[in-house]
Amino acid sequence: MKSIELYGHPVTTYYQVGLAMLGLCKQNYYISKSDIKTFAQAAMHDGLSYGQQFSVDTGAVAALALTCMQQESYQPANTIRNAAIKLLMKIFCAKDTQGIIGNIYSTGLAMQALIANDQLVPSEVWNRSNTLQEVLREIDAGAFTNAILASQILPPIQGKTYLDVDKLTCNWAVDTHVKSILQMDNLREITVTYTVIYGLLCSPSCSHYICLTVPKGTRLLQIMRLAQEKDQRFFRFTEKTTSLGPFITSIGGIDGSENDRTYWQFLNGSVPIPMGVAQYKPSNGENIIARLSKY
Ligand code: B12
Known part of the structure; x- marks a missing residue:
């Protein structure tokens, strides 16, 4: 947070700041109003971009953190809500006609942000099954064999998000779609x-x-x-x-x-x-x- 104040950017990236905020909030730790304002300001003023382009992954993690803060009544409430709405709109606008949000590897995090806010983004507005179908097709094609990438896409396939992480019993079935398909290369x-x-x-x-x-x-x-x-x-x-x-x-x-x-x-x-x-x-x-x- 100090680095943002001094140099205008975090030591790492806003993605990691978002993850940290989410982790702190989920554990109900204190986060100061001024840190929340700094974070929300980055969301409001297009800070969550790499180069010129809005980073859907970063926006989605930040939106999840802000949603958690809303649920846990962190303050200042209006600042948190406005920043969350702004991010959700940007995430939604990054959706293409097939349902992919950003690219296939940001879609899982984006889905999580939208699912966690389904009162703001109801099913009449976002056709979730459209997106899900694309994701399942890519999983079958072997796009998610890496554990990190799989961990971002698995929760929304089950209709869950990182906000549910402390409410899960760990006995739910592993999705049969998550499998690697060895692709046969011909030698052309x-x-x-x-x-x-x-x-x-x-x-x-x-x-x-x-x-x-x-x-x-x-x-x-x-x-x-x-x-x-x-x-x-x-x-x-x-x-x-x-x-x-x-x-x-x-x-x-x-x-x-x-x-x-x-x-x-x-x-x-x-x-x-x-x-x-x-x-x-x-x-x-x-x-x-x-x-x-x-x-
Ligand atoms: C921040 C970020 C970057 C930053 C990292 C610098 C930094 N100091 O943080 C920069 C801008 C350098 C970057 C570069 C790239 N990135 Co990047 N990046 C991310 C992002 C948004 C967050 C990662 C993070 O902080 N995780 C949290 C921390 C705690 O975990 P970590 O394991 O320590 O994270 C490290 C690794 O993720 C690594 N890293 C970041 N990107 C990539 C990409 C690859 C291929 C590898 C091996 C490692 C790697 O840097 C992180 C910080 O040290 C993710 C989004 C996501 N959905 O995961 C995309 C993401 C991981 N990146 C991606 C891609 C494609 C790239 C590039 C290949 C883009 C390009 N066309 O050049 C390059 C890497 C090129 C190379 N030199 O090998 C994809 C990976 C998809 C995949 N199938 O593997 C993601 C998922 C974004 C997306 N939706 O497309 N990235």
């Missing part, structure tokens, strides 16, 4: 261009690319390893193991930095890839770009 080859852009303000001269032909279904991480073997200087990279899998920390000797709030972002053309490099399988002809970016 694809060609992928892999480009690394080394700076934030960077002319074409500080980027390097390589074209690689690999079997269809090869994951981006393997393609990066191949590029690294072929050209150590520009394509060597380091990774750190996280609960979600490998997170890329440096490319070509240049590190992302929590202090400078930079990271290696991965794009297919101009669109950020919706998953990590160990999960993502490029299609034929894709131009995968790794770019040092700000968050």
Whole structure:
């Protein structure tokens, strides 16, 4: 909270501030009015964004925290309510015609925020089964084999949210939809261009690319390893193991930095890839770009 006051952003991210607020509230800990105001203000003034874009995941966790505060009568009540409503509207507006909210990996948290506020977002407004159908289809396709990602999507499939976490008996059946489907890759080859852009303000001269032909279904991480073997200087990279899998920390000797709030972002053309490099399988002809970016 001090960092937000001093520098305008948290030490970590608003996602983690939201999780912390939710945890404190669920345990009925004291949270000062001024901390609540600071948090609500970020929600009211578009603080919960990465780059220019509203982060649905972050908004949803914040909305759950604010909903908990409403239920537990934290003060100032009006500030909490207004911020929650603003976030719920933004989350709802991020829904596409198929029911996905943000992207498939933010949909679980977004569903939780909407379910926890079903008096504000009734079934006539949000067709929950539409969203659920899409989610179940993606689960069957193997999109949720990671435990962290599964833990975000499981509660809303059962109509529950993180706010119910202290009311559950742990004997409810494990959903049969949560299973991994091994996908058979056929061995047709694809060609992928892999480009690394080394700076934030960077002319074409500080980027390097390589074209690689690999079997269809090869994951981006393997393609990066191949590029690294072929050209150590520009394509060597380091990774750190996280609960979600490998997170890329440096490319070509240049590190992302929590202090400078930079990271290696991965794009297919101009669109950020919706998953990590160990999960993502490029299609034929894709131009995968790794770019040092700000968050
Ligand atoms: C904050 C955040 C980031 C921050 C993390 C920096 C920081 N100092 O916190 C930044 C902006 C750097 C980031 C980057 C990316 N992220 Co991100 N991120 C999140 C977010 C909103 C919250 C994570 C968190 O704080 N969890 C709580 C803490 C307590 O748990 P934790 O385990 O310590 O969290 C760490 C990891 O989650 C890690 N991390 C964050 N994102 C990613 C992504 C991958 C692939 C990995 C392996 C690790 C990782 O950083 C966190 C802090 O250290 C989640 C949303 C969600 N639904 O989970 C998305 C999320 C995890 N990210 C996602 C993605 C896709 C990415 C990128 C691949 C985007 C891109 N196209 O470049 C990159 C990673 C590229 C790389 N270098 O390998 C997806 C992952 C989907 C999947 N199938 O795995 C999520 C679920 C968002 C979404 N809905 O699409 N991210």
